[in-house]
Amino acid sequence: MRTSQSLSHPLSRISLDLHKEFPEEAYSVALHPSGLFVLVGFSEKLRLMSLLINDIRPYKEFLIRGCRECSFSHGGHLFAAANTNLIQIFSTFSFENTANLKGHNGKVRCIKWSQDDTQIVSCSMDGAVYEWGVLSGRRENECVVKSCSYTCLTLTPDLRTTFVVSTDSTLSEMILTDSTVVRSVPTGDVLTEVVLSGSGRMLFAGSSSGSVRSLKFPLNEAGEFTEHQTHSAPITRMRISYDDSCLFSVAKDGSLFCHRVSDKDGRGYRKDKDTPFAEEVLVTKSDMEELNSELSEYKNKVGELRSENDYQLRLKDMNYGEKMKEMRDSHAHEMEKLRTQYETLRTDREREQADYEARLGKMDEDHSATLQDMDDSNNKKLMTEYEKYQELQARSLKLQEEYEKRIEEMEEAREKALQEVTDHYETKLEERDRQREQSNPLSLANLSGVR
Structure with missing residues (x-):
């Protein structure tokens, strides 16, 4: 199926709900599917933190220095973190290190989970793209091109095709099961991020010049795209919302943009039915005890x-x-x-x-x-x-x-x-x-x- 998509101006309904400053620089961030936890990679440790009603409080620390890539599984029961050229998988509930994926010679730059959380695909600066079995901890498929350095990848929902961007200003379409590069499209500019929608019909990329590209999909040899100049510095991360209605991008200039995604006729994503959102929030036991004590005191006073x-x-x-x-x-x-x-x-x-x-x-x-x-x-x-x-x-x-x-x-x-x-x-x-x-x-x- 051939589809085309476009980006509108940034949405105006974004608001700040929670804010906290840390003395260290954060290198990577991953949000749990439940929305109640967040992984943040600092210079000394990787911290799992709870998103409370009025605070972001550390819950567990892992001895991973300068973690620049971390990701929760779609089910939220596991998370993967890049420790230089090693990928470590932990249990979100027991914090046990369930697997260590060894094989990359360069620093790991991107980690993606399959839809069923049974496989992980990663890329590194050594030009290698590996597919790993989560349960076995072994490398199952690979595609290595040592002449370039890969910075980001994205997967189709069926895991058959992988799209990878590299520092040589190319966007590659790979089939890992055959270890082949189907096509390598010149982009004219160094692409830093690439993301595929959950439906597998929309492909977006971010460049080192700060622009967001809406690529014609399926990808062709010409690599046709529509470019939207958004940031004033290289884009560092891009994510698309679960319902494919919004595209988020951040850059080194410290800006965050949220774009509304629509088709070529200007129509946005149509929901079959309203998806309910959880209304639960986390509070600590000490806060609950303090609140109960204050409530009892207030009752007595009343x-x-x-x-x-x-x-x-x-x-x-x-x-x-x-x-x-x-x-x-x-x-x-x-x-x-x-x-x-x-x-x-x-x-x-x-x-x-x-x-x-x-x-x-x-x-x-x-x-x-x-x-x-x-x-x-x-x-x-x-x-x-x-x-x-x-x-x-x-x-x-x-x-x-x-x-x-x-x-x-x-x-x-x-x-x-x-x-x-x-x-x-x-x-x-x-x-x-x-x-x-x-x-x-x-x-x-x-x-x-x-x-």
Whole structure:
């Protein structure tokens, strides 16, 4: 079956649940399938540690110095650790060294378990890839190419094919049962990690430049791939989740990336049903005893506080009962006092209302009498004023007649005076004319002739 896959951007839902710092550098880490234990290789020892609810606490130590590769079996009952060129297998429960796999001449760089935990495949810097029987502790198949150094490998679920990356910038596909290299694909860059999905249909690789490659699978001679530049330093580890939905990568730059895996159409992994996760967490016996002691102490304190609280409540009930009785008596006394005041005020109000109605009736009568007097007075004043008006009108007519008569007389006198003046001056003019004629008869004759 031909499939293609792609990587999306890193997921944003990663969160830190537990954190602890150690004085030594950790060279390798392996997580138990149950999620309750972790193997960590330090410079002096390999430590099996318990993942507690709030701590990472060492549980067992193994004298393996600088362990750079360790891995739990799929069942979790065994784990393998690389001790330079030796692979040691231990029981997770009894810590017994059940087998020592000898055969590598170089340092072991990668250990992979088969799906049924009956075989182990390892690779080393001497160019050897070995398949071991876990129960027998013997080498069953091998493929050795001494011209290169292998750094990481991955297996198909059926254990028929092994994919190995080496320092000579190649990705090799091997069949260990035939001790043959089916194909060796040049990668153009040194690949440091390679991982195959649990379904056996997706192949990913990490390079020394920090990029993650999604390789076309099944692998062909051209080695087609899609590259995603992720880290800024060589990738040191890559793992794919149990459900093939996420790819995790870490590098020497100290960064961890989680990528969502999807097919060429952008569809992610589809679960047939939700897989339940265990909710159990580990706690130490001392922590449990301390918690039980604190719980017992808290229970005692709660009992004492409850008794004290009940006693205080009874005291408060008694005090409140007395206060309520006092308040009730005081309230009854105040009610009686207020009732008396109310009756007094009501009587005063009725009396004042009667006085007010009497005063209002008297005021209405006085007002009516005043209005009548004002009407009579105004009528009298109106009659008086009317009579004055008639008298003044008669006087005005009389004065107007007198004025008209005086105007006529004055007009006649004026005309008469004007006539007299006219006659007077005409007489003077005639007399002057006679005097002139008498004083100058010739001139008069001439004047007469001229006329």
